[in-house]
Amino acid sequence: MNGSFAFELPLMHITFGITFLIAARWGERSALFFGIAFLCNAGGFGLPVMPMGLSDSAVAWVTDILFAISFLCFGQAAAEHFGVGRRWLWWRLAICATSIALCMIAVIGFDDLHAELLASDAGCVLLLGMPLLAVRWKGLRRFDRWLLGASWMVTFESVVRGASSLFTAPGQVEAFQTSRYAYLMQALGSVCGVIFAMAGLAAVALSVLARYRTMAMTDPLSGLLNRRGFEEAIIDRPDWRDRPTSIVTCDIDSFKAVNDRFGHMAGDAVIGALGAIIRGRLPEGGIAARFGGEEFLLFLPGQSPAQSLRIAEALRATLEAEGGRAAGIDARITASFGVSGAVVSDYSVHDAIGRADAALYEAKHGGRNRVALKLFEAVDQAPAQRAATRTPSAGCQASSTRMSA
Structure with a gap:
């Protein structure tokens, strides 16, 4: 050698x-x-x-x-x-x-x-x-x-x-x-x-x-994307304007009461249970994220508002039936949902998120544990005008649909 x-x-x-x-x-x-x-x-x-x-x-x-x-x-x-x-x-x-x-x-x-x-x-x-x-x-x-x-x-x-x-x-x-x-x-x-x-x-x-x-990019409690991860994910999905796309927002009802009664570890378990339910029912190509606290969001390309309404109702019913047991607590866990469809005239996906948030607000004030839908009323606006006047409820047709508990 x-x-x-x-x-x-x-x-x-x-x-x-x-x-x-x-x-x-x-x-x-x-x-x-x-x-x-x-x-x-x-x-x-x-x-x-x-x-x-x-x-x-x-x-x-x-x-x-x-x-x-x-x-x-x-x-x-x-x-x-x-x-x-x-x-x-x-x-x-x-x-x-x-x-x-x-x-x-x-x-x-x-x-x-x-x-x-x-x-x-x-x-x-x-x-x-x-x-x-x-x-x-x-x-x-x-x-x-x-x-x-x-x-x-x-x-x-x-x-x-x-x-x-x-x-x-x-x-x-x-x-x-x-x-x-x-x-x-x-x-x-x-x-x-x-x-x-x-x-x-x-x-x-x-x-x-x-x-x-x-x-x-991932929320450790729910196993879903966090806000940063969601923003990164939708950057790679520019085709949402070319096909039906819907947004579903979700908020756990009376979440503070769960923390006060059972402790914050139980609250974390509830978030994990809802995250697991969402992952199990998320359609192919969908993106789900926890936006913070008890707020969740689903981006559903290829799903019409009517289809997304059924998905949200299935999530609501499953959480009500299984959420407490999955989290290991003796309590009925419910959530409210807002649904809206994205349209070509939206300046960005956040326009549809704003409408879904407005629908969620209606569901909360309508009694909680329900799904509300808010549709877009098409208005021919220039992009600069749309950007200047964009608000969560701008151009929305108030159409709240209760999916009873």
Whole structure:
């Protein structure tokens, strides 16, 4: 093995390993396994050139153990990152143990380097390749595709290296360090290791950023978007003018009384229960958000006011029937709803939100626990005039429809 480079390669993998372990503190589980894997790799590459007084056989089987654990962790890192979880974990643990056992038999029992390398490389291929088989390319984010491609590259590199061992490795374990196989392992390990590590670090970092962005856009109590998340979401939905679109606003009735009687934790549970009910009945393509306190909003593209009225009534009835039980309190929980349709002449979605708020106000003052509808009366206005005169009730036709409790 090349002297100076033989020391640089372990140091490079140690650096990658420490970097991933630091990244693991951000809460990304895959980074922990990446870190352990690269540190084991560093030991596997560095042990043969370290003056530790060990026999060649001892160095060989310890190195095989380190590489097997390394690829087991690489596979688990990929499984964690791509959401595969623990699929085939027990099989991979069995493969890891079998690979190590076969390597030890080949080294200690027969001094057969070819058999040792084939057992080691085959184990590495299976340990990393098996989780990758469960990952589907379609639907992956760009940086996840880079990581998946780099993972398959490392798997293929292990296949090529293992197949070449019959021609590049000597027959005895003692001659390994000066063999062409050792040089090939160094060269491929450096190139593929850097690409794999860079892809892994990018995927982990971007995944952490995406998670924090989601947390910033999501209300933790209801599991729905918060106000900022809603504003971001509708920016990506400019087609609402091209098809029927409705807004539903919601406000939990007498929410302060719930907090006063049962405590704020119970109030949080009520918000969570309503959030779960909304998520369960939200039509495909709909956007739901908690705007603050006990106020909720649904943006329903493709739904007419009449359809949205039925959706709101279903939410109202479900909350009344199940809300208290779902929140774990002995109380009847109700909410009032306002519905309005968006029209082409609206200056923005907030015009329709204003009308839905006005309908909600009518539902509240009409006795609560009901749904009210407010329709738009078309008026031909210039955009500047509409912007100047826009109010929650501007251009609205007072049409309140009670959906009785």
